[in-house]
Structures are given as structure tokens and as C-alpha cells.
Amino acid sequence: MAASIKDVAKEAKVSIATVSRVLNNIDVVNDDTKQRVKDAIEKLGYRPNIVARSLKTQRTRTVGIIVPDISNQFYPEIVRGAEDVANIYDYNVMLCNTDLDKEKEIEYLRIMKEKMVDGIIYMSSSLDEDVFKLLEELNLPAVLIENTDPSGKIESVSIDNEAAAYDGVAYLLKKGNKKIAYIGSDKDGKNLGASRYKGYERALKEKKIKLSEDRVAFTGSKAKDGFDAINRILEAAEVDAVFCTGDEIAMGVINALRERGVKVPEQVDVMGFDNIYFSSIFNPKLTTVAQPMYDMGSVGMRMLIKKISTSEPEEKSYVLAHQIIERNSCK
Amino acid sequence: MAASIKDVAKEAKVSIATVSRVLNNIDVVNDDTKQRVKDAIEKLGYRPNIVARSLKTQRTRTVGIIVPDISNQFYPEIVRGAEDVANIYDYNVMLCNTDLDKEKEIEYLRIMKEKMVDGIIYMSSSLDEDVFKLLEELNLPAVLIENTDPSGKIESVSIDNEAAAYDGVAYLLKKGNKKIAYIGSDKDGKNLGASRYKGYERALKEKKIKLSEDRVAFTGSKAKDGFDAINRILEAAEVDAVFCTGDEIAMGVINALRERGVKVPEQVDVMGFDNIYFSSIFNPKLTTVAQPMYDMGSVGMRMLIKKISTSEPEEKSYVLAHQIIERNSCK
DNA sequence: TTGTATGCGTTATCAT
DNA sequence: ATGATAACGCATACAA
Numbered sequence: 177m178a179a180s181i182k183d184v185a186k187e188a189k190v191s192i193a194t195v196s197r198v199l200n201n202i203d204v205v206n207d208d209t210k211q212r213v214k215d216a217i218e219k220l221g222y223r224p225n226i227v228a229r230s231l232k233t234q235r236t237r238t239v240g241i242i243v244p245d246i247s248n249q250f251y252p253e254i255v256r257g258a259e260d261v262a263n264i265y266d267y268n269v270m271l272c273n274t275d276l277d278k279e280k281e282i283e284y285l286r287i288m289k290e291k292m293v294d295g296i297i298y299m300s301s302s303l304d305e306d307v308f309k310l311l312e313e314l315n316l317p318a319v320l321i322e323n324t325d326p327s328g329k330i331e332s333v334s335i336d337n338e339a340a341a342y343d344g345v346a347y348l349l350k351k352g353n354k355k356i357a358y359i360g361s362d363k364d365g366k367n368l369g370a371s372r373y374k375g376y377e378r379a380l381k382e383k384k385i386k387l388s389e390d391r392v393a394f395t396g397s398k399a400k401d402g403f404d405a406i407n408r409i410l411e412a413a414e415v416d417a418v419f420c421t422g423d424e425i426a427m428g429v430i431n432a433l434r435e436r437g438v439k440v441p442e443q444v445d446v447m448g449f450d451n452i453y454f455s456s457i458f459n460p461k462l463t464t465v466a467q468p469m470y471d472m473g474s475v476g477m478r479m480l481i482k483k484i485s486t487s488e489p490e491e492k493s494y495v496l497a498h499q500i501i502e503r504n505s506c507k
Numbered sequence: 508m509a510a511s512i513k514d515v516a517k518e519a520k521v522s523i524a525t526v527s528r529v530l531n532n533i534d535v536v537n538d539d540t541k542q543r544v545k546d547a548i549e550k551l552g553y554r555p556n557i558v559a560r561s562l563k564t565q566r567t568r569t570v571g572i573i574v575p576d577i578s579n580q581f582y583p584e585i586v587r588g589a590e591d592v593a594n595i596y597d598y599n600v601m602l603c604n605t606d607l608d609k610e611k612e613i614e615y616l617r618i619m620k621e622k623m624v625d626g627i628i629y630m631s632s633s634l635d636e637d638v639f640k641l642l643e644e645l646n647l648p649a650v651l652i653e654n655t656d657p658s659g660k661i662e663s664v665s666i667d668n669e670a671a672a673y674d675g676v677a678y679l680l681k682k683g684n685k686k687i688a689y690i691g692s693d694k695d696g697k698n699l700g701a702s703r704y705k706g707y708e709r710a711l712k713e714k715k716i717k718l719s720e721d722r723v724a725f726t727g728s729k730a731k732d733g734f735d736a737i738n739r740i741l742e743a744a745e746v747d748a749v750f751c752t753g754d755e756i757a758m759g760v761i762n763a764l765r766e767r768g769v770k771v772p773e774q775v776d777v778m779g780f781d782n783i784y785f786s787s788i789f790n791p792k793l794t795t796v797a798q799p800m801y802d803m804g805s806v807g808m809r810m811l812i813k814k815i816s817t818s819e820p821e822e823k824s825y826v827l828a829h830q831i832i833e834r835n836s837c838k
Numbered sequence: 839t840t841g842t843a844t845g846c847g848t849t850a851t852c853a854t
Numbered sequence: 855a856t857g858a859t860a861a862c863g864c865a866t867a868c869a870a
Contacts, residue, residue, distance in 0.1 A: 178620075178646075180862090180863055180864085181863060181864060181865095182863080190840075190841085191840065191841045191842075192841090192863090192864080192865095193840070193841060193842075193843095193865085193866080194839085194840060194841075195864095196864065196865055196866080197839095197840085197865095197866095199864090199865095200865080202865090202866090203839080203840090204839070205839070205840080206839055206840085209839080209840080223617060223620065223621050224621060224863085224864075225562075225621065225623065225862090225863050225864070226618075226621040226622045226623070226864095227558055227561050227562050227567065227622065227623045227862090227863080227864095228562050228846090228862070228863030228864040228865095229863075229864055229865075230558050230846090230864090231556075231558050231559050231562050231845095231846045231847065231848090231862090231863080231864075232845080232846050232863080232864050232865050232866085233846085233864085233865070234846075236558065236622075238601070238622070241602075245587065246577065246583045246586055246587050246590070247583040247584045247586075247587040247784070247801075248583075249784070249785075251583075252577045252578040252579075252582075252583050253578045255577055255578075255602070256576065256577050256578040256604060259577070259602060259603075259604050260604070263604075268601050268603070268618065268622065269601065269602055270569070270599050270600065270601055270602075271572075271586070271590060271600055271601075271602045272590075272599070273587060273590050273591070273594075286554060287557075287599065289509075289554065290554050290555060290556065290557040291557045291558065291567075291569070291599065292556065292557070292558045315509075399788045424788070427788050428788070430790075431788070431790060434790065453578070453580065454580075454785050454788075454789075457730045457755070457758050457759070457762070457785075457789075458785075458788075458789065458790075459761075459762060459765065459789075459790055470578075511846090511847055511848090512847060512848065513847080521856075521857085522856065522857045522858070523847090523848085523849095523857090523858095524849085524850085524856070524857060524858075524859090525855085525856060525857075527848070527849060527850085528855095528856085530848095530849095531849080533849095533850090534855080534856090535855070536855065536856080537855060537856085540855080540856080555847080555848075556846090556847050556848070557848090558846090558847080558848090559846070559847030559848040559849090559862090560847075560848050560849075561848090561862090562846090562847080562848070562849095562861095562862045562863065562864090563847080563848045563849045563850085563861075563862050564848080564849070564862085565862075
């Protein structure tokens with residue numbers, strides 16, 4: 177069995193209270209005894225039992241990360257950013273995949289509470305009312321990443337999705353394109369999809385270009401979705417550029433175009449979104465609206481830890497800068 | 508404050524012992540009282556505190572996953588497979604990124620022990636002696652994924668890397684190639700890199716083809732590494748096929764070849780390894796030696812949980828089947 | 839400066 | 855069938 181604080185106390189011939197004191201270097205403890213305790217700790221290879229400590233302090237120094245799917249291309253970088261700063265502050269992370277299933281989200285939240293995590297990094301586009309209610313009910317500090325809380329109650333870190341989409345489409349417009357398709361997240365609902373579609377609308381409107389529904393496809397975020405969507409669109413309309421709300425979609429679009437003998441970017445510009453790792457490896461390299469994924473994770477975790485550590489809630493959300501990365505999928 | 512077992516006991520007018528009994532449905536408890544307790548639990552929205560339970564039972568139902576880098580393309584699927592089965596068995600996972608830094612691996616292991624995880628899923632190519640020693644010293648059940656333990660002491664789940672590389676190269680040979688380059692992991696050391704190189708050697712030898720060092724490059728696993736390596740190789744030698752020990756490497760190779768005006772697969776066959784998600788989106792779609800990543804994660808976790816739950820160590824490692832996926836980067 | 843004793847929320851042993 | 859109580863390993867209020 178691993179040595180406990182009692183063993184150390186015995187070895188150093190002091191009380192466990194004293195051991196605890198040098199462990200947390202709290203109170204003043206005589207240099208001699210402190211050294212004795214340290215020696216004993218060393219000798220026994222003692223390491224405090226954090227579970228016991230947590231039960232006493234009611235803090236575990238672990239936070240839960242609720243993510244739709246870690247094997248999705250978008251999340252690993254965010255999680256890495258989050259874990260890196262967690263590590264800096266001596267926190268650990270518990271990873272939970274939900275597949276955007278509301279029931280799973282709720283169940284995980286309950287379990288996280290049972291395991292006494294100090295806080296939650298929450299990623300989901302479901303933005304379900306019940307989940308937010310539960311978060312509050314459970315009294316779990318949380319920060320939302322990627323999306324924002326429609327009610328504004330829980331802090332978030334994200335980009336300005338409306339502006340980002342606007343900028344992307346404006347870029348396409350500036351290149352002289354007039355028939356710009358939109359492929360990706362749905363315009364309904366309160367999540368980022370709606371914002372991006374709004375940005376698309378605004379950019380077109382500003383240039384007085386009529387939005388044609390024939391060039392719009394709401395679909396999933398996989399390459400296959402982009403592939404199918406552009407093929408459908410091309411049945412009904414001409415297109416000189418495609419704005420996609422995800423890089424994978426854009427890759428699917430480009431692959432479909434290639435099969436049709438349409439050259440990218442010579443004949444059609446294709447723009448992605450996110451700037452996932454493979455955007456710069458794909459051929460052509462993707463021009464895309466970049467989200468700072470790693471930073472979103474790291475500032476999110478920083479916010480959360482701050483929120484956990486201080487009593488006064490700062491209640492401030494962060495909107496990080498997006499950026500258009502010019503590569504080779506647009507002229 | 509959340510309700511505790513005491514509150515439930517008071518509400519149901521029974522002792523905490525009885526509450527505990529119905530919670531764990533152990534012993535026989537009178538149906539009436541059982542119902543009273545259940546009602547009380549319901550009424551108070553009581554949920555057991557798992558930290559307290561863990562302190563008592565010495566089991567946390569959480570396992571640590573030590574991974575080089577979750578934002579690397581290879582690991583998310585493994586982790587997802589692992590988390591999925593963990594979830595099935597009511598376990599949670601703690602994610603630790605090490606960047607293959609031995610000190611970080613050791614520190615994380617210590618922390619995992621302090622946090623009383625029940626076991627460890629360990630991924631690393633460092634295969635450091637000290638780490639294995641620590642694992643044993645800490646008395647932490649562990650299973651190794653992707654690599655195997657040279658000393659054979661700790662169980663693992665992996666593919667047969669020598670055979671997989673052999674099969675890949677043999678495939679290239681069968682297509683009529685004679686000048687097959689090797690780009691990727693180092694031949695020295697005890698990890699999978701050495702095995703793969705051995706497979707390459709064996710396949711060539713079997714066809715009595717002399718291995719030319721000019722066509723071999725030991726390098727990292729990024730696209731950039733493949734890109735640079737093939738350019739270097741092409742300075743010194745002719746090549747009609749390239750065997751890469753990673754898909755990203757292969758993509759880098761293909762991109763370099765494209766820049767040189769060399770067509771894949773018409774002029775040069777390029778084969779990848781792993782079958783990461785993007786292999787089928789990249790153009791050309793990659794022909795590759797597939798590792799069953801998700802399965803490696805899921806059977807690894809299954810092994811670990813079994814190891815944790817039963818006392819007798821089964822001490823059996825799993826070698827999963829690899830598979831050559833024929834796509835468009837080879838003739 | 840140091841020690842004693844209590845409690846964190848459970849499980850489990852021993853009574854009853 | 856149920857209750858009282860001791861542990862699990864630690865932090866901390868209170869004594870000394």
C-alpha cells in the first residue's frame with residue numbers, strides 16, 4: 177500500500193497535522209521539523225492522496241470537457257489548448273464525448289458533478305435550455321466554447337461568426353464573384369450556423385446581389401455533405417464561388433468539382449471555414465476563414481480556472497479574432 | 508449544498524446504512540423501506556458523491572489516458588474508441604498530453620496515482636524503462652496501445668508492424684515497382700519504427716532487390732517531413748514507388764511530387780500508413796496500410812477494465828489485423 | 839510551534 | 855431487516 181500521511185507522521189515523529197502543514201506550507205513550522213518531515217516524505221516516497229484531499233476541500237482540481245466528438249477534426253486542437261493551460265495550473269481534464277446527444281450531455285454533467293469536478297468546458301451546438309438549467313442547478317462553473325449562450329448567462333469564448341462569414345463572402349465578392357453558393361450549417365436556430373448564414377446574407381445584400389435559394393444548401397459538416405450538396409446545387413444553378421461553413425465541406429466540394437472537370441480556383445473559388453490542420457495539406461491548399469482553435473481552448477480554460485478560483489464572477493465573454501487565410505482554393 | 512446520504516436518511520427516516528444498502532442494492536432490505544428511501548432520493552434529487560465513495564472503496568472508476576498529442580491526427584480515434592467503452596462500463600477518462608516528453612509522462616503518471624485512477628491507457632513510442640518501472644512501482648494496471656512492451660510485461664494492443672510494412676511493400680512490389688523508397692520512422696530502437704523498417708527490408712530481400720540507402724529517409728511524421736524527404740531522395744536516386752510509415756508523410760510526398768510535375772500514381776506509386784480520416788478525402792485518395800485505430804482504443808480499454816475488475820491478470824496482448832486499403836495513390 | 843480531534847460522504851463491519 | 859460506528863486520507867479549528 178502506498179504511504180499515507182500517517183506513515184509520514186510516524187516516520188518523522190510528528191503529528192499528521194504538522195505533516196499536512198508542511199505539505200501545504202501553511203502556518204509557520206520550525207525549520208528542523210520541516211526538514212524531518214521532508215526527509216520522511218522523501219524516504220517513503222510519499223505522495224498525498226488527492227481524492228482524500230478533495231473530499232475535505234471540496235475541490236478536485238479537475239475539470240470536465242464536454243465535447244461532441246474528439247475524433248471530429250475540429251475539437252482536438254481546442255482540447256489540446258485547454259489541457260495545456262489546465263496542466264499549467266495543476267488541473268486535469270476529464271474528456272466526455274456526447275455526439276451532441278442531449279441526454280448524454282445531461283448524464284455526463286451529472287456524473288461530472290458526482291465526481292466533483294471544479295468546472296466544465298462545454299462544447300455543443302445543441303444549446304439546449306435544459307442543459308443550461310442543469311448547469312446552474314448543479315452549481316457548476318462553466319464556460320462555453322465555440323458557441324455563445326443565447327441567454328448570455330454563461331460565459332463563452334468564440335469568434336464573431338456573423339462577421340467572419342461576412343468577411344469570407346466579402347472576400348469572394350471582391351474577387352469578382354457574383355454567384356456565390358452557401359453550403360453548410362442551418363440558418364435556423366440560435367447557434368453559430370444562423371450567424372454565419374446571416375453574414376452571408378448581409379455580404380450579398382450590401383453588394384445588392386440577389387440571394388438565390390438555389391445556391392444554398394443546409395447540410396452536415398462532412399466532406400460527403402459538401403460533395404453531395406454542390407452536385408445538387410449544380411443541377412439547378414450556375415456558381416462561380418462556394419462559401420462553405422467548414423473546411424471538410426470545402427474539400428468535398430472541391431473533390432466533386434474536380435470530378436466534374438471544373439478547376440479550382442480557375443473556374444470556381446471555394447472557401448472553407450475553421451482552418452483545420454489539413455487545410456494546408458489538401459490540394460489545393462484551402463483558402464479559409466480561420467478560427468483560432470487552440471486559443472479558444474486555452475483562453476476558455478483560463479477563464480474557467482479564474483472563475484473557479486475567484487469568488488466574484490467576472491462574467492465576461494471573449495470574442496476572438498477570426499482571420500482569412502489566403503491560400504490556393506480561391507483566385 | 509447538494510444533498511448527502513445523511514439528508515436522504517433523515518428524509519426517509521432510516522439510517523445512512525440503509526440508504527447505502529439501497530443505493531448499492533446490497534443485502535436484503537424491506538420493500539417498504541426501500542421505497543421510502545427511493546422516494547427520498549427522488550425528492551431531494553440526491554446523487555452519491557463519488558469522491559467520498561472512492562476514498563472508501565479505493566476505486567474511482569476513472570482511468571488515465573496518456574497520449575503524445577491529442578491534436579495529432581492519429582490519436583483522436585483511439586481515444587474515442589477508448590472513451591466509448593469506458594462509458595459503457597461507467598468509467599470516465601482523464602486525458603494527458605505528453606508530447607513524448609519522458610518527464611511529463613512520469614509526472615502525469617504520479618498525478619494519476621494521486622488521483623487514484625484505476626488504470627492507465629498508455630501511448631508512447633518512448634518506451635522508456637523508467638516509465639515501465641514506475642508503472643509497476645505505482646501498482647497501476649496499464650495497457651499499452653500502438654506499441655508493445657519490449658520486456659513483454661505490460662499488455663498491449665497493436666498491429667503486427669513488421670508484417671504490415673512487409674505487406675505494404677509487397678503490394679508495391681507486386682505492382683511491378685523495383686525502386687521503392689522508404690520514408691518515415693527510424694530503424695533503430697525498440698519501437699514500431701524498427702519493425703516497419705524490418706518489414707521493408709524483408710519484402711525487398713525476398714524479391715532479391717537490393718536495398719539502396721539512397722532511397723531511405725528517416726524522418727518525422729508530418730507532411731512537411733515527407734515533402735522534404737522525397738525531394739532529398741530524388742536528388743540522389745530514381746524512384747518508382749514510395750512506402751511511407753504515415754499517411755501525412757505520404758501526402759507530403761504526393762504534394763512534392765506534384766510540384767515536380769510527377770504524376771501519382773501514373774509515374775510513382777505512393778503508399779501511406781495508418782489510414783487516418785483524411786486519407787479518403789485527400790486527392791488522390793490514399794492507398795494505405797490501415798491500422799484499426801478505433802478498435803485499438805476500444806479493445807485496449809476493454810482489456811484494461813477487465814484487468815482492473817478481475818484479480819487474475821490475463822496477461823494477454825492483442826495483435827489486431829492490419830489491412831491494405833486500395834485507393835488511388837497506387838496503380 | 840505543534841498536537842488533538844472533528845468532519846468531508848461514503849462503505850462495510852458488527853451488533854441488535 | 856436495520857442501526858450504530860469505524861474507517862478511507864486528508865485539512866483545519868481549537869488547544870496546548
